[in-house]
Amino acid sequence: MAVDRIAFRVREGEVFGFLGPNGAGKTTTMKMIQCISPKSGGTLQVFGMDVDTHHRRIKSRLGVVPQENNLDPDFSAYRNLLIYARYFGIPKREAERRAEDLLAFMQLDEKRDVLIDNLSGGMKRRLIIARALVNEPELLILDEPTIGLDPQARHLIWEKLRSLRAEGNTLVLTTHYLDEAERLCDRLVIMDHGKILVEGTPADLIREHAGNDVVEVERTQKVVARLEELGLNYDLAGDVVQVFTDRPNDVARELLEACRHEAAVTVRPATLEDVFLRLTGRSLRE
Amino acid sequence: MIVDITTRVQSVWRRNWDAFLRTYKVNFIPPFVEPVLYLLALGFGLGTYIEAVDGIPYPVFIAPALVSISVMYSAFFECTYSSFVRMYYQKTFDAIIATPVGIDEVIAGEMLWGATRGMIYAALMLPVLLIFNVVAMPSSLLLIPFAFLAGLLFAGIAMCFTAITPSIDALNYPSFLFITPMFLFSGTFFPLDLLPEPIQYFALATLPLTHVVAVNRAITLAAFSPVNLLNLAWIAAATAIFFVLAIRLMRRRLIV
Incomplete structure (x- = not known):
């Protein structure tokens, strides 16, 4: 069992973090929120809908940044966004407009027509975030958003995530980088062995436990x-x-x-x- | 619900179509080159020693087999090696199922694309066969729609193997132990009735290509018989079974 009787509630407009060592159950929790991994019991609601019965409606309002890079290597940065928009049923014109905007937002305009294999790690990560925003999601799920990036790239991503939050987006993220969690998260939980150990704001948790x-x-x-x-x-x-x-x-x-x-x-x-x-x-x- | 498929399946199909067009020059080589090579070497080379098979000139006899083989190979390899690469190495399926497109639609879209690829190849081969004057017209236009059905059959079989294979190397087993024998023993280069009777029945029962070749040969010779209805029924039933089975096996593999 990857997670065991966990309970949490994410509020609209906040940045909520899942922290924990490898194997704590963070990614499994993310995949359950995304309606991809089935659960063996309990209830899980996203936007007030049950993940078992409303997966399409939930997923159409979610943006997902997975831990592993799964950009489509057969296409350029720009076409990755267009093709992803098609999975959401977004009309072509609208998709083109959003793709251009998102490339600009993530500072990838210059890499518009570059194939994925020719992008650096930081650019790929930025493009995955751009891709996750193509359906204008109400909830963004980020599994290790800055894994393996250099400090410059991490700071740029933090800046973008903060501006998304400032626009009122809800963000749920997992991370191994505790400075990242401290900077970004309004509230967070620390998990281990499939259970939630503590929950609170970074400042409260530090005061209480350290x-x-x-x-x-x-x-x-x-x-x-x-x-x-x-x-x-x-x-x-x-x-x-x-x-x-x-x-x-x-x-x-x-x-x-x-x-x-x-x-x-x-x-x-x-x-x-x-x-x-x-x-x-x-x-x-x- | 047996399978959960909506019109969103077309977005998966379109992804593969776009990728195919991006590299169209490479993709268009096999359907033009293969029939020329086979017809020259087997049809007009080896064929000079064979006057006729059942009263049919040898190049005319093998022409429908060449189309059948090309459809089989293109659909089967698309939905084994290529689909496996997309699923396992590129994580394309994972990326798609994070959207409103479900896993059933991803797998269905892959199989429909495999079938389409078979159909494209049949359509591209037809002019070459016409130049060699080895197929009858206009009946041979039917090669194209039928290639879609035959392609879907081989795509479904392929996707079942992809769903259960532990690694990309293990896909060599069905390729060499199933596809290659089929290539040779399905009434392709010599008539099925040269084989001992029990083996004929075995081939008809277990080698899908026998039925595909029989239908395509009827099409290119413009000589249909009631037996072709049995061939079509066999193909339709097997296609439906493997289509659903592939989706169920893939769900088991990918939903964890």
């Missing part, structure tokens, strides 16, 4: 002994000790003294990545 700040120091016996003495909670992360605390300066001072200023002590704000690793553990998946 505290405000993190003090990091090299792991030595003295440091660990001092932390035990102080009765502070700490996490071991390889050769680093992490202390999640609301009094970072006091803790840092204590630790600097304990290791006699021999090791570096850093104080930084807690991030979603801290929450993620605390909840799902540090062991490798798959």
Whole structure:
């Protein structure tokens, strides 16, 4: 079983994230929302319609950015959009207009007549997003939208996704990049082993599960002994000790003294990545 | 519902038609070159040693077989190797079923396209055969619509194999163990009744090409017999069965 008794509700106009390690059930959840993977029980409604009985009507209002590139290699960027529009039954004239607009929106005008194999990874990803918008969807589902992209390409995609949100679109996305989730998501869930562990806004989740700040120091016996003495909670992360605390300066001072200023002590704000690793553990998946 | 198909199936067919047109020069070579080569080598080369088969000049005897074989190959290979590439490597089917087009329509569209390709090939071969003066007119115009039905049969059979094949290499099994024997033993280059009687019945029962060749030969010779109705019935029934079976097998493969 890929997902087990999960429950969630996405609000209109928000960006909702699914986070989790490989095999957590994110992609399966996306495919169930897309009316592609069948479910063995429970109910799932999209736009208030049941996915089992109304798949065509739901899919006509969805935009999907899959994890794997499935652009059509037999055609150019522009014709990929036209042919995809045809699957939605969009008239040719209208499809041509939208294809031109979307290429401009995703900054692909210059690549209009280039075959898919000759596009870079970032361009392909942008074209897939353009393709997902061809039916003017009310809900956009993005499975790892920036996977494998360089920072420039990721920032461009983030900018475009934010502008889509500003126009009132609803976005559901999965990602492994926690900075991406923190930047984009209004609310998110963290999944593991097919279950939802927590749900909330990035800020609330950080406050609840990691505290405000993190003090990091090299792991030595003295440091660990001092932390035990102080009765502070700490996490071991390889050769680093992490202390999640609301009094970072006091803790840092204590630790600097304990290791006699021999090791570096850093104080930084807690991030979603801290929450993620605390909840799902540090062991490798798959 | 046995199969869930709406007019959206045409968008899948159109995708393949567009791809075919984009590379039309390559695609148009086989139907022009193949009949010329076969007619020269077998019909007028080897054929000089064969005066006539059942009173028919040898090139005239094999002409309908060449059309049948071309229809079989084009539809079968379209819906095995080409469909497998689109399904497995290009993920084209996944992309399409994220739209209002359903999986049944994707598979049906692929098979209808395979049939169309068979029909295009038959239509392109006809002028070549006319130049060699080996087919009767106007009855031979029927080769074209019949190629669609025959193409749909082979497309359906092909799609069943595509649905169950573990890999693209494993598609070589049906190609060599089913298609190649059919190419030789379906009354194509020598009459079926040269074979021992039990094998004749075996061929008629299990090799679809025998029926296709029989119908096409009746068309090109303008000599129809009541037996052709049986051939047509066999083809129609098998086409319907494999069409539905292919969709059901593909659903099992793709819906996970």
